[in-house]
Structures are given as C-alpha cells and as structure tokens.
Amino acid sequence: MNKVLSIVVPAYNEETTITTFFDTVEKVVKLPAGYSIEYWFIDDGSKDKTADVVRRLNAQYPDRVHYVLFSRNFGKEAALYAGLQSAQGDYVAVMDADLQDPPEMLPEMLNGIENDGYDVVGTIRTTREGEPPIRSFFAELFYKLINRISSTPMPSGVRDYRLMTRQVVDAILSLAERNRFSKGLFSWVGFNTKYLEYKNIDRTAGSSSWSFGKLFAYSIEGIVSFSVVPLAIVSVLGIAIALLSAIAIAFIILRKVLYGGSVDGWASLVSVILFMSGIQLTSLGIVGEYISKIYLEIKNRPIYIAKESK
Incomplete structure (x- = not known):
C-alpha cells in the first residue's frame, strides 16, 4: 500500500521562495518505491503574493499541493499547528520555505524511522555562519539557560525541521495550548528520537522576518512555557x-x-x-x-x- 509523506511549510512573505522550494524538493528528494509526497503550505497572513503563489501550485498539482490561508498573521507556531492538523500523511515533515532545511536529508530521515526504529528524526544545526554574532551569542545563551531550568531537554541548535510518525503528530496535536513553543513540545511528548547534524545554509532568497526583538520574545515564551x-x-x-x-x-x-x-x-x-x-x-x-x-x-x-x- 502506498505511504504518504506530508511536508508542512509555514510561510510568511515567502513569495520569492515557495516555487523554488517546491521545485527543489521535487528534484532532490528521491523516496523509495511505494512512497508519495503531499505538500501543505500554510500562509500566515502574508502581505505579499505568497497566497497567489500557493494557489497557482495547487491549480497545477491539485492532488499533491494543498494550502491553508490565515485571516491574519497568527505567528509561526499557529502555522505549524495548522499544518500538523491538516497533514494526512503516514509521516509528517516540518520544513521552512527558505531551503535552510536541506530537503536532501529527507530520505535519510525516513530510513531512520522505517529501518532504524525511531519515531522522530530531527535535525541540529552545528554552525551559525552568516548570522550576526550577537544573535548567535544570545541563541547559545538561551539553550544553556533553558536546559538548566527546564526538565524538557532542548539540544543547542535544534531545528523545527524533523520527520515524525503519525503517532507523534497526534500526540503533539493533543497539546492544544494556545501559547505554543514547538521546540519544547516536540521534546516534551518524548518518543524515540534521533538527530542528524548539518551546517548552516543561507536563505535562497528574501530576508528573515525574525528580528532580534521577535526572537527575544520567542525565547521568553519558551522559558515561561517550560519552566517555573x-x-x-x-x-x-x-x-x-x-x-x-x-x-x-x-x-x-x-x-x-x-x-x-x-x-x-x-x-x-x-x-x-x-x-x-x-x-x-x-x-x-x-x-x-x-x-x-x-x-x-x-x-x-x-x-x-x-x-x-x-
């Protein structure tokens, strides 16, 4: 029986990257026979033409490309939740549209679940080349702090990019809290997890919407959510x-x-x-x-x- 791998892609002002992302995944990801891919693009209230781009892709590939358009900007965490809710696949991957999450790792991640017995195969970025030094410093400081004061471990450099079984996805969806910090939620639900390492990759186009202030507020969200x-x-x-x-x-x-x-x-x-x-x-x-x-x-x-x- 054919198995489906769902790829969830939160997007905010990513009109310049969506098509490149889709074409790249189609080109470099070679899954074993009996597997197919479906895409779920979640437009988080973008102010550019991201919605038009995902509509065009859906019109070209209606059976494989799907989308959810938010009524306004609710944030990446809400987009991740919506994508996990919508995805129907046996396995679900979470990826960024800017190709900083290398899609060529997906077959290895799938192998880790199918043949090595893992429930989750996540990724860790081992370098931060290209990032402002001040951002890298505070990112490392955050991980050191959160791992000291929280019982939920979060490896330094861990990414949202991961492949999960349906059981893991259902467990995450059962946590219906509004104040979400996915890196913590992914770890909190447990399951047998393996991490793959890779070096930092620059965005293919555009610029990140994550300012230092937003990242700082996000780190506070993580501390409050996972430590008293x-x-x-x-x-x-x-x-x-x-x-x-x-x-x-x-x-x-x-x-x-x-x-x-x-x-x-x-x-x-x-x-x-x-x-x-x-x-x-x-x-x-x-x-x-x-x-x-x-x-x-x-x-x-x-x-x-x-x-x-x-």
Whole structure:
C-alpha cells in the first residue's frame, strides 16, 4: 500500500521562495518505491503574493499541493499547528520555505524511522555562519539557560525541521495550548528520537522576518512555557531580602539603644529604595508574564482562523 509523506511549510512573505522550494524538493528528494509526497503550505497572513503563489501550485498539482490561508498573521507556531492538523500523511515533515532545511536529508530521515526504529528524526544545526554574532551569542545563551531550568531537554541548535510518525503528530496535536513553543513540545511528548547534524545554509532568497526583538520574545515564551524556575527565584529572592531587612532593622534598633542617634545617610537610603523598587518591579513582571499566559489560555480563543483552504 502506498505511504504518504506530508511536508508542512509555514510561510510568511515567502513569495520569492515557495516555487523554488517546491521545485527543489521535487528534484532532490528521491523516496523509495511505494512512497508519495503531499505538500501543505500554510500562509500566515502574508502581505505579499505568497497566497497567489500557493494557489497557482495547487491549480497545477491539485492532488499533491494543498494550502491553508490565515485571516491574519497568527505567528509561526499557529502555522505549524495548522499544518500538523491538516497533514494526512503516514509521516509528517516540518520544513521552512527558505531551503535552510536541506530537503536532501529527507530520505535519510525516513530510513531512520522505517529501518532504524525511531519515531522522530530531527535535525541540529552545528554552525551559525552568516548570522550576526550577537544573535548567535544570545541563541547559545538561551539553550544553556533553558536546559538548566527546564526538565524538557532542548539540544543547542535544534531545528523545527524533523520527520515524525503519525503517532507523534497526534500526540503533539493533543497539546492544544494556545501559547505554543514547538521546540519544547516536540521534546516534551518524548518518543524515540534521533538527530542528524548539518551546517548552516543561507536563505535562497528574501530576508528573515525574525528580528532580534521577535526572537527575544520567542525565547521568553519558551522559558515561561517550560519552566517555573523564574517564579521560584522570585520567591527565594523575596525571602532573602526579607531576612536581610530583619537583620538591618535589628542592627538599627541595637545601635540606637547602645549609641543613641544614627548618622543621616540620604544618598544610601535613596539607593536602597531604588534598588528594592527595581527588584519589586522585576518580580511583578515575572509573575505577570505567567499570569498573562493563564489569561490568554482561559479565553479559549482558537489558535488560528483560516479564511481559505484547499
């Protein structure tokens, strides 16, 4: 019986890369007999002509190329979720449209599942050549931090690019939370996973929509989604400051009893007040971040809204 490999491709302003991506995959991916490929392009509210490009591909290959068009930009995580929901294949691959995920690795990934007994074959980028040094530095810092404070392991350089069995995809879809961090979700569901390594590849065209600010916000999303350690740090910090304050109060009272009045120190007092205010605001910000996620979850809004699919 023919087996289907679904390729999920989130796309935002990728009109210059979609056709090249499709043609490249068709050219370089040679699957064994008895396998076929279907494509699911998820247009995440693009402002360019990405939607027109995927419509044209669908008109040319209606049985193999499918798409979902969002009503607006919901973000890559929503696009990934929509793609996994839509994909019908026995195996599902997640790839970027810019060809930074080398499609020639797909046969090896499929072999890892079919012949080596893995449920997931993922990928890890071993170099970051071509990236701004500051972005690489903070990316490495994020992985070191998240692996220290979270029980869900995330290898440094891990990509969303992976091939999964239907069982793994169904497990991920069962996690219907709105605040999604797929790298963590992929790891959290478990299953027998193998990673393949490759060197960084530049985009085929266009530019990335991921600014430093967006990546920073995304990293905060990952930390909040997969660790409560920041809340524990706030609690420990509060207790430590309370103890120090109690010691300081006892010292002031004792000095007053033994030596009389104390020397005025307005500058030091103001410095302490400002320091404590900063600690309080930071603590409130951390707690507020967690509360905001709860607030968004209990609204139970849909993860995305599709205006067209085919």
